Amino acid sequence: xSEYSNDTTAEKPLILDVRDLSVSYGKxxxxxxxxxxxxxxxxxxxxxxxxxxxxxxxxxLMGLLPARGEIVYLGQRQGSDRQVEQLVRQGMTLVPEKRExxxxxxxEDNLLLGAFDRYRSGKRDHADTMAEVFDIFPRLRERxxxxxxxxxxxxxxxxxxxxxxxxxxxxxxxxxxxxxxAPLIIREIFRIVGELKKTGVSILLVEQNAxxxxxxxxxxxxxxxxxxxxEGPSEALSSxxxxxxxxxxxxxxx
Amino acid sequence: xxxxxxxxxxxxxxxxxxIYALLSLALVLVFTVTRVIFIPQGEFVAFGALTLASxxxxxxxxxxxxxxxxxxxxxxxxxxxxxxxxxxxxxPRILGINLALPLALAGLLANIPLSSxxxxxxxxxxxxxxxxxxxxxxxxVFQPIAEASVLVLxxxxxxxxxxxxxxxxxxxxxxGSRTPSFTDASFEIGDxxxxxxxxxxxxxxxxxxxxxxxxxxxxxxxxxxxxxAMNRTGAxxxxxxxxxxxxxxxxxxxxxxxxxxxxxxxxxTIYYDSGFLIGLKGFVGxxxxxxGSYPLAAAGAVMVGLLxxxxxxxxxxxxxxxxxxxxxxxxxxxSLTTRHTEEEE
Numbered sequence: 124x125s126e127y128s129n130d131t132t133a134e135k136p137l138i139l140d141v142r143d144l145s146v147s148y149g150k151x152x153x154x155x156x157x158x159x160x161x162x163x164x165x166x167x168x169x170x171x172x173x174x175x176x177x178x179x180x181x182x183x184l185m186g187l188l189p190a191r192g193e194i195v196y197l198g199q200r201q202g203s204d205r206q207v208e209q210l211v212r213q214g215m216t217l218v219p220e221k222r223e224x225x226x227x228x229x230x231e232d233n234l235l236l237g238a239f240d241r242y243r244s245g246k247r248d249h250a251d252t253m254a255e256v257f258d259i260f261p262r263l264r265e266r267x268x269x270x271x272x273x274x275x276x277x278x279x280x281x282x283x284x285x286x287x288x289x290x291x292x293x294x295x296x297x298x299x300x301x302x303x304x305a306p307l308i309i310r311e312i313f314r315i316v317g318e319l320k321k322t323g324v325s326i327l328l329v330e331q332n333a334x335x336x337x338x339x340x341x342x343x344x345x346x347x348x349x350x351x352x353x354e355g356p357s358e359a360l361s362s363x364x365x366x367x368x369x370x371x372x373x374x375x376x377x
Numbered sequence: 378x379x380x381x382x383x384x385x386x387x388x389x390x391x392x393x394x395x396i397y398a399l400l401s402l403a404l405v406l407v408f409t410v411t412r413v414i415f416i417p418q419g420e421f422v423a424f425g426a427l428t429l430a431s432x433x434x435x436x437x438x439x440x441x442x443x444x445x446x447x448x449x450x451x452x453x454x455x456x457x458x459x460x461x462x463x464x465x466x467x468x469p470r471i472l473g474i475n476l477a478l479p480l481a482l483a484g485l486l487a488n489i490p491l492s493s494x495x496x497x498x499x500x501x502x503x504x505x506x507x508x509x510x511x512x513x514x515x516x517x518v519f520q521p522i523a524e525a526s527v528l529v530l531x532x533x534x535x536x537x538x539x540x541x542x543x544x545x546x547x548x549x550x551x552x553g554s555r556t557p558s559f560t561d562a563s564f565e566i567g568d569x570x571x572x573x574x575x576x577x578x579x580x581x582x583x584x585x586x587x588x589x590x591x592x593x594x595x596x597x598x599x600x601x602x603x604x605x606a607m608n609r610t611g612a613x614x615x616x617x618x619x620x621x622x623x624x625x626x627x628x629x630x631x632x633x634x635x636x637x638x639x640x641x642x643x644x645x646t647i648y649y650d651s652g653f654l655i656g657l658k659g660f661v662g663x664x665x666x667x668x669g670s671y672p673l674a675a676a677g678a679v680m681v682g683l684l685x686x687x688x689x690x691x692x693x694x695x696x697x698x699x700x701x702x703x704x705x706x707x708x709x710x711x712s713l714t715t716r717h718t719e720e721e722e
Contacts, residue, residue: 185614211616223611225604235597236604240616242597
């Protein structure tokens, strides 16, 4: 494996170190022996076709699904009984594929709830954080009083990301942010994901849209039928003939 | 029936309807947050009324022993879990909340002249005894089966109801109690005589409804409960744990139940098993709102109160029958007008 091939990334501390991760639904194993590393301030992407186990991977990391193997997050080995709520407190957030917004609440309230755990543990800086989120997504500021259920697809994705950022995460995991969105909006979303890197947050980006994902990522993994079939720095992956043939193609799949 | 009787019955109906409305709101809250159809809601009404009656006669209420007992069991279980997870720092808090607080309350109640205290203090002490039973019951009974189907949760809720009714008989006996009226004032408006007690019940119910509205709309904790009701996965991802939301919703439901009991006990004699029928009428109201809408539930509950009051005049023997038959057209109407959705979990 090419873990230490890139010296500049090797210096940064590890945020997430996953080894030999397996997840099963009953007798069907959806992920087998997966290894993955994310370093501070990096964007790491996991690309692959439908049904490869990408969403399963994120659900397992977030504690929504039971998993076997070793997950070390911020230097701490995670027990098998880890709970979503504990991970949220430790700065891990997931923007799920279905967004999971609170549809009958205003945009503002959705964002506010993103800071619920910080508020609960005594950090009352949600007003400042919300101002920052509005600077990143000016559209949300315009729509702050609107109910989340009435937003367009792109705005819903922005709200889901903004809500996750309200927790001031150390690791932000995005599940298919481009799903079901128009090309112009996808470009906008990926531009923002790329810019988020400057704030120092580490990002795990799961995408079917391999071209867009590899453009902003530092490192990439290709997930096929529950296993990592290829990995490497994004530039290397982008020029790998196997990736080009399966995922980038001529006009792209999108 | 002349106008005067009609007004009197209307007054009666609105008084009871206000209390049913409170209970229907609690049922909607508990169901949307935890998916439990909270059949034992009525027991909190009876416990509230009978605990207040005990305090007023200077006797330590049996619910106090229930509180200490449930607290001890919950404290023990949580301590074992904390030891297993090697989270020793959590133990003082666990023991403090589950053991020390109930015992301190018992010590306080045993050492003050209960019957000579002012009514507001007696009401506060009643709430202090009865309300913590809500989260304790959630912790011991519903938290371990939080992922079960609605049907399983309903069956367990029925068994909790039966158990609590039995304990009510054991604690308070088969004798009913009626607490003295909060106020003897009455007002005459035209031909109609309005009881001060009626105004008080309606005002107290409205105050509590407004307080609940503000809690849900203005506070982060209230919003967190609504968020859990709307989208459980989304809420968990924000760090709002289902356990916390469950305990909080059961606390609010217990508060509403006990408070309703306190309000209703000067109007009707409350027996250990009276709560069930009162709770069921709140349930009929909640069904009108499809167990999902607070305003519809409250409106339905007031309608139940009025219907009950007028039917007791015309067909006293059938008043319960008439009220509960109401649920049939409501269910027919709801099943025709709402799209059927499969249960997600």
